[in-house]
Amino acid sequence: MKKVKILMGEFSGCEFEGYRYYCDYLHTGNSPDLYIIKTPEGEMTVTSDKIDISHYEAQLLDEELTRLGAKVGDTVKIIRSGGGYFKNSWDSKIPHKITRITPSGYVQFDDGMGEMFRPDVEVI
Structure with missing residues (x-):
């Protein structure tokens, strides 16, 4: 599981364990990617426009380089x-x-x- 850094909303500035649940793999721009995060209050779904995508993808790149x-x-x-x-x-x-x-x-x-x-x- 990766760390998802939240940029907007009630958890702005926080990092939680999470993963990409849905990806706009055709990159149509018609819908944001969806992420599931584990907060102290339980699992939540957040959209890619509310997270630091570069932070998340850097973890994927590190994993791929390894x-x-x-x-x-x-x-x-x-x-x-x-x-x-x-x-x-x-x-x-x-x-x-x-x-x-x-x-x-x-x-x-x-x-x-x-x-x-x-x-x-x-x-x-």
């Missing part, structure tokens, strides 16, 4: 690829440089030559 065992700028050998996309010249057998890692687990290689969802890599 799982991956690498960081942006590292040159790696790809042990197991995840779903994603690759340009025509992509060769998964050669080393690649990590150029971006998202909190959700997408890893971009070589300035966009390829991107994978939660691959396993070995830093070289």
Whole structure:
């Protein structure tokens, strides 16, 4: 469980254990993400416009960096690829440089030559 920092309302400035319950995964903007938090008074639902999203996503990114065992700028050998996309010249057998890692687990290689969802890599 992650920490959710509240920015508005009766618990403004407080952090509670919680998690994202609903995500606007299509990013339509039609609805906010929903978070469940555990307060002293019980569980509550809060919307993403009332929390510090950067604080929450930083925890997800830290977790993903730990799982991956690498960081942006590292040159790696790809042990197991995840779903994603690759340009025509992509060769998964050669080393690649990590150029971006998202909190959700997408890893971009070589300035966009390829991107994978939660691959396993070995830093070289």
